[in-house]
Each structure stands twice: as structure tokens, then as C-alpha cells.
Amino acid sequence: MSIDSAPDTAAPPPAPAGKAATKQNLRPGDRVFLGLARGSGITLLVIMAAIAVFLTWQATKALTENEGNFLTTFEWDPNAEPPVFGIAVLAFGTVVSSVIAMVLAVPISIGIALFISHYAPRRVATPMAYVVDLLAAVPSIVYGLWGALFLVPHLTGLYEWMDAYLGWTGVFEYNGGAARSLFTAGILLAIMILPVVTNVSREVFKQSPKMHEEAALALGATRWEVIRISVLPFGRSGVISASMLGLGRALGETMAVATVLSPSFMIETSLLDPGGGTFAQNIAASFKEASPAGIGREALIASGLVLFVITLLVNGLARLIIARRKEYSGANA
Amino acid sequence: MKLQRTNRLRALAAGALAVSGALVLTACGSDDNSGDGDGGSSKAASNIKCEGKGNLLASGSSAQKNAMDVWVKNYQAACPDTQINYKPTGSGAGIQEFLQGKTAFAGSDSALEAEEVTQSKKVCKGGQGVDLPLVGGPIAVTYNVSGVEDLVLDAETLAKIFDSKITKWDDAAIKKLNPDAKLPSTKIQAFHRSDDSGTTDNFTKYLNTAAPDAWKYEPAKKWAAEGGQSADGSSGIATNVKQNDGAIGYAELSYATGNDIPTVKLDTGADAPVEATTENASKAISEGEIVGKGSDLALELDYKTTAAGAYPMVLVTYEVACDKGNDAATLDATKSFLKYAASEDGQKALADIDYAPMPDEIITKVRQTVDALA
Numbered sequence: 001m002s003i004d005s006a007p008d009t010a011a012p013p014p015a016p017a018g019k020a021a022t023k024q025n026l027r028p029g030d031r032v033f034l035g036l037a038r039g040s041g042i043t044l045l046v047i048m049a050a051i052a053v054f055l056t057w058q059a060t061k062a063l064t065e066n067e068g069n070f071l072t073t074f075e076w077d078p079n080a081e082p083p084v085f086g087i088a089v090l091a092f093g094t095v096v097s098s099v100i101a102m103v104l105a106v107p108i109s110i111g112i113a114l115f116i117s118h119y120a121p122r123r124v125a126t127p128m129a130y131v132v133d134l135l136a137a138v139p140s141i142v143y144g145l146w147g148a149l150f151l152v153p154h155l156t157g158l159y160e161w162m163d164a165y166l167g168w169t170g171v172f173e174y175n176g177g178a179a180r181s182l183f184t185a186g187i188l189l190a191i192m193i194l195p196v197v198t199n200v201s202r203e204v205f206k207q208s209p210k211m212h213e214e215a216a217l218a219l220g221a222t223r224w225e226v227i228r229i230s231v232l233p234f235g236r237s238g239v240i241s242a243s244m245l246g247l248g249r250a251l252g253e254t255m256a257v258a259t260v261l262s263p264s265f266m267i268e269t270s271l272l273d274p275g276g277g278t279f280a281q282n283i284a285a286s287f288k289e290a291s292p293a294g295i296g297r298e299a300l301i302a303s304g305l306v307l308f309v310i311t312l313l314v315n316g317l318a319r320l321i322i323a324r325r326k327e328y329s330g331a332n333a
Numbered sequence: 334m335k336l337q338r339t340n341r342l343r344a345l346a347a348g349a350l351a352v353s354g355a356l357v358l359t360a361c362g363s364d365d366n367s368g369d370g371d372g373g374s375s376k377a378a379s380n381i382k383c384e385g386k387g388n389l390l391a392s393g394s395s396a397q398k399n400a401m402d403v404w405v406k407n408y409q410a411a412c413p414d415t416q417i418n419y420k421p422t423g424s425g426a427g428i429q430e431f432l433q434g435k436t437a438f439a440g441s442d443s444a445l446e447a448e449e450v451t452q453s454k455k456v457c458k459g460g461q462g463v464d465l466p467l468v469g470g471p472i473a474v475t476y477n478v479s480g481v482e483d484l485v486l487d488a489e490t491l492a493k494i495f496d497s498k499i500t501k502w503d504d505a506a507i508k509k510l511n512p513d514a515k516l517p518s519t520k521i522q523a524f525h526r527s528d529d530s531g532t533t534d535n536f537t538k539y540l541n542t543a544a545p546d547a548w549k550y551e552p553a554k555k556w557a558a559e560g561g562q563s564a565d566g567s568s569g570i571a572t573n574v575k576q577n578d579g580a581i582g583y584a585e586l587s588y589a590t591g592n593d594i595p596t597v598k599l600d601t602g603a604d605a606p607v608e609a610t611t612e613n614a615s616k617a618i619s620e621g622e623i624v625g626k627g628s629d630l631a632l633e634l635d636y637k638t639t640a641a642g643a644y645p646m647v648l649v650t651y652e653v654a655c656d657k658g659n660d661a662a663t664l665d666a667t668k669s670f671l672k673y674a675a676s677e678d679g680q681k682a683l684a685d686i687d688y689a690p691m692p693d694e695i696i697t698k699v700r701q702t703v704d705a706l707a
Contacts (some may be wrong), residue, residue: 077555079529079554079555080553148569148572148573149572149576152576153576153577176520177520177522177562177577177579178522178562178573178576178577178580180562180564180573258527258565259565259569262527262562262563262564263527263563264527264559264563266559274562274563285527285528285529285565286528286529288395288423288528288529290529
């Protein structure tokens with residue numbers, strides 16, 4: 001690029017003074033850059049299309065041979081004769097663990113982001129931002145090992161407490177045993193998506209117009225009121241995008257869930273009971289011994305396709321919410 | 334502009350910090366995996382006869398990976414002209430690749446099925462694929478019950494425990510087998526493999542044969558029973574048994590000894606309960622019989638054996654090669670490597686890494702078959 005544009009700056013074009021530059025006399029540098037940018041855009045679309053086509057093509061092979069109901073069967077036995085598999089448990093586990101992660105992580109993330117952007121003195125805010133970045137750089141298998149070796153044994157107390165006070169709901173009933181449930185996976189996922197949500201939210205909160213904040217202060221608002229009437233409404237769509245980024249990571253997380261969860265093909269009524277599974281975790285666990293002769297791999301790919309679709313839907317929904325909020329908040333303008 | 338520059342510096346610093354932090358953390362993480370690697374002995378490999386040269390490709394069972402690693406290391410130390418590459422892709426994929434003629438031999442947890450033998454005639458010109466039992470291993474049932482040092486169980490009790498029919502450690506059935514032990518009323522947490530595995534296949538084969546009334550599920554690589562907890566891989570089982578009071582699980586013996594967790598003694602009906610050791614496993618393998626036809630040495634294990642000192646919960650893995658019609662380019666090297674694996678030295682190396690050497694009468698036949706490979 002620099003080679004192309006260098007001569008341009010050295011020798012300005014003869015006479016573009018009169019009319020606005022038409023397509024014919026685009027400078028070579030512009031043309032090259034346009035081509036490159038357009039090419040990048042097309043590449044992205046081609047890659048997405050290639051993934052979608054591959055997933056669909058492989059998935060159809062498995063789906064035509066499936067003897068169970070793909071959406072409702074509580075079983076995963078694609079290597080058996082006849083093959084029977086369904087994604088009910090996986091879809092439930094994926095959505096539930098991600099929702100738990102969101103419920104735990106988003107409020108804390110907003111808190112951290114506000115603290116760094118509006119409360120903490122600069123001396124504290126900067127190192128804190130580093131620490132959050134550091135969390136984002138830890139590979140997921142390390143989170144998984146930490147979760148399995150440290151978090152799980154230390155969660156028993158919390159589980160017993162929840163059982164005592166929330167056990168009557170049936171959803172938080174704890175029957176003893178190692179705490180390797182969807183709830184634990186949700187806690188671990190929450191920690192993993194914390195940095196993503198925090199970083200993006202922090203950036204958005206920092207962008208909130210100083211004039212608004214000062215106007216609010218001039219009206220006699222307290223620090224909290226300033227945040228409530230000027231920072232939060234401005235940052236709302238940004239926080240939603242941040243949460244969706246986090247949700248995307250939670251939905252697709254593989255190794256951390258696979259190390260912490262005790263997978264089974266049952267939906268437990270209590271979130272604290274071991275069992276369940278997620279799409280990505282099941283692919284990781286079943287791929288090694290999936291028989292190449294049968295449809296083991298294709299069945300896993302079919303489940304991957306469902307995850308692909310769920311992720312697309314989630315992203316679409318987020319776009320929709322942001323588009324609706326745009327006019328009120330003035331963000332993304 | 335100034336602002337921007339500091340920002341960039343800050344980002345750099347953050348990145349550097351993050352990277353170094355991640356490195357430190359990963360280092361901690363991977364520490365955990367050591368201990369069950371190829372800590373096997375590499376004795377002076379003087380008896381290895383090198384024949385053939387070049388690359389030897391093989392793939393298959395991951396259960397015999399550690400054994401292969403040791404054999405390959407020893408063999409290559411003696412025969413630097415041969416490169417052996419064994420990929421632990423799983424038995425199914427290994428046999429598939431062998432049948433397609435991509436590999437010189439395959440490793441497999443189970444003997445070839447009739448259909449696979451027919452298919453093998455295409456690759457083995459004038460011959461067929463044969464099973465050579467070369468690696469055995471005890472499947473240990475490991476447990477963690479505070480205050481219990483010595484635990485005896487039989488097939489039926491094991492089946493009931495893993496099928497969530499027995500849920501407390503002080504159950505009458507367990508008490509009966511362990512009259513002297515102080516059994517607590519802790520809840521039993523039975524751990525099984527969450528991934529498909531040959532170990533699960535062999536473990537459930539044992540339960541299904543030795544206690545057919547208590548274990549009704551068909552043996553398979555995938556865990557069929559409901560309830561209990563699951564974990565990924567043998568190391569996952571061992572880790573979870575180690576950190577949960579009241580836990581019980583099954584894994585290859587090396588994972589139990591490596592993690593320093595006790596193993597269950599089996600009440601097989603013999604005079605005394607049998608411990609999970611490589612020696613006792615070899616003994617049990619010798620109780621089985623060869624059911625393969627001709628030069629094929631497929632074994633049928635006797636899971637119900639009551640012979641003294643025979644530990645029947647074993648798995649046997651095979652190497653699969655052609656009896657006739659092996660690829661001429663790799664025949665010499667294959668023969669020479671398998672000869673070493675079946676030799677006294679090769680089998681002795683197994684016991685050091687918690688695999689069971691094949692009993693004499695079987696290994697003698699393996700040697701004859703290997704000598705006759707063409």
C-alpha cells in the first residue's frame with residue numbers, strides 16, 4: 001500500500017480542480033485500497049457461506065439416517081445401529097448455562113466498568129483495566145482446570161446454602177456429591193465472559209458526553225444520579241452489544257465446560273444436580289471415538305449447525321435491540 | 334497525539350502482562366498431566382534385530398499408546414534407520430486406515446469382526462488381517478472413602494454401585510464383603526467416562542458377563558447406565574475420585590498408581606480377593622482362550638474365572654497386520670518391530686508402565702505368527 005500511495009503524495013494529480021473526481025480518474029492508491037477492502041468483505045462472506053454449506057451438507061447426511069427425533073430425543077447414539085440422536089439436552093444445557101453466566105456476569109461487569117470509568121481514581125483504574133485484560137487472555141482450558149481442581153471442591157458450601165434457602169423452588173435443590181453441574185459451568189462461564197463485557201462497557205461509558213454529565217451535576221445531581229440519567233442511557237446499546245459478545249463466547253465455550261461439567265443425556269430438574277451437556281462440550285467429548293464408518297461425525301456436525309443457527313439468532317436479536325434503542329440513546333450514531 | 338501515544342504504550346504493556354500471565358498460568362495447568370507419561374524403562378535394547386528401513390506408519394487404539402511409546406523409543410534407539418509413527422486415533426479409525434492400506438499395522442481394542450476380515454483380503458493380497466494380542470492391562474476400580482484402606486467388592490456389587498442401585502457406602506452388600514472395615518454412611522459418587530472409550534467397553538463387558546443379572550446394559554464404548562457422575566478421560570476420572578470423598582471410578586491401573594489412590598480388590602470367588610496388579614491381570618488373560626482361526630489369535634477372556642490370583646477385569650489390545658501380502662516396502666520393518674514387541678524384553682517393558690505382559694502360552698503363539706508374516 002505505502003508503495004502505491006507514496007508517488008501520489010509526491011506528485012499531486014494534474015487537475016482535479018474543476019469537477020469532483022469521477023470514477024475514471026480515481027487515484028491508483030484509492031483503487032487498490034478499494035479493491036483490497038472490497039476483497040476483504042467478500043472473503044468474509046465466502047468463509048461464512050463455506051461454513052454454512054459444509055455444515056448443512058454434512059448434517060443432512062446424518063439427519064436422513066437418524067431414527068430418533070433430532071429435536072426432542074434425549075439420547076446421543078449416532079454410532080449405534082440404527083443411529084438415534086437428538087439435541088434436546090444439549091440445547092437446554094447450552095442455553096441454561098449461558099443464561100446463568102449472563103445473569104451473573106453482566107451486572108458485575110457494568111459495576112466494574114462504571115467503577116473504572118467514573119469512580120476509581122486514575123491510579124487504581126489503570127491497573128484494574130490491566131487485570132481485566134489479563135482475564136481475557138487466559139486460555140479456556142486453564143479456566144477449565146482451575147474450575148475442576150479449585151472451583152468445584154469449593155462450591156459445596158454455596159450449594160448447601162442455596163439448598164437451604166432456595167431448595168423449595170426445586171430448581172436449586174442440592175443432593176450432595178461433587179458440584180459439577182450446569183450451575184457451576186454457568187459460574188465459570190460468567191468469569192470467562194466478564195472481561196469482554198467489562199471492556200466494551202467501559203469504553204462506551206467513557207464516551208458518554210462530558211456536557212451531559214456536567215449539565216446533570218450543575219442541576220445538583222449526585223454522582224449516582226449523573227450515572228443514571230446521563231451515562232447509563234447513553235451506554236445502553238453498547239452494554240447490550242457487549243453482553244451479546246459475551247453470550248457468543250458462553251454459547252460456544254468448549255474446554256472449560258467439558259472439564260467442569262459431569263455430562264449426561266438427561267435434563268435434571270435441579271440446576272445443582274450433575275448432568276446435562278452443551279453443544280460444544282458434546283462435540284469435544286464424542287469426536288475422538290466417533291466412528292468414521294458410521295454417521296458419528298456427521299451427527300456432531302448437525303449439532304454444530306444448530307449452535308451456528310442459535311448464535312446467528314442471538315446476534316440478530318442483539319442488532320435488532322440496538323437498532324431500536326439507537327434513536328433514544330444517540331449512541332452508534 | 335500525546336494521548337494516543339501513551340495509550341499505545343499502555344496497550345503494549347497490558348498485552349505483555351497478559352501474555353506473560355497466560356504463560357505462567359498455562360505452565361501451572363500442564364503440570365497436572367505429568368506422572369502418567371512414558372516413565373517406562375528404556376533398558377539397553379541389545380536383543381533387537383533391525384531389519385528393513387524407512388517409515389512405518391501405524392494408528393489405532395489410544396489404550397496402548399503408552400506401551401507403543403516405550404516400544405518405539407526402545408526400538409528406534411537400536412534401529413535408527415526406521416522411523417515408527419503410531420497415531421492414537423482410536424481403534425475404529427485405526428482399523429479403517431489399515432483396511433484402506435494407509436498403515437502397516439493397526440492397534441485395536443477389539444479383534445477384527447468377520448466383515449472386517451473379509452475387507453482385509455483386499456489389502457492383504459493372498460492373505461487376510463490377523464489379530465496379535467500384544468498388550469494387556471488391568472482396569473482398576475479406584476475409590477476414595479475416608480477411613481477405608483482396604484476394600485473388597487464383587488462383580489454384582491460393582492454393577493449395582495455403577496447402576497445407582499447401591500447408593501450408600503454402608504450398604505449391607507458392601508458390609509458383607511468387608512466385615513472388618515469401618516464403612517461410613519457417605520453417599521456413593523460413581524464416576525464413569527463421559528467420552529466414548531474402549532475402557533468403558535471392557536469394563537461393562539466384564540460387568541455384563543460376570544454379573545448378568547445386575548448389569549443388563551449391552552457393553553459398549555458409550556456409558557449406557559443412568560445416574561452417577563461422568564468425567565472426561567481416565568485422568569478426569571482419577572482426578573475426580575481423588576478430590577471427592579465417597580467417590581468410585583474405573584481407569585487403567587497407571588492412573589490409579591500415578592494419582593496415589595487405592596484400588597478395589599475383586600472377590601472373584603477365589604479363596605482370597607484379588608488385587609489389581611499387572612501380574613494378576615496376566616494370570617487372568619492366561620485363563621482365556623484363543624478363538625481366532627488359523628494364524629489369527631483373537632482371545633476370548635474368561636471374565637468369570639475363579640483361579641487364585643487372577644484379576645479378570647482386564648483389557649487386551651491387539652496389533653492387526655496381514656498374515657500374507659503385507660506391503661513389501663514395510664514388511665521387514667513391521668516384522669522386526671513386532672518381533673521386538675513380542676520378545677521377552679518388549680513384554681517386560683510393559684509391566685514397568687502398569688500394562689500386563691501377555692502370558693507365555695499366548696506370546697509364544699504370537700511370536701510364531703509374527704515370524705511367519707509375509
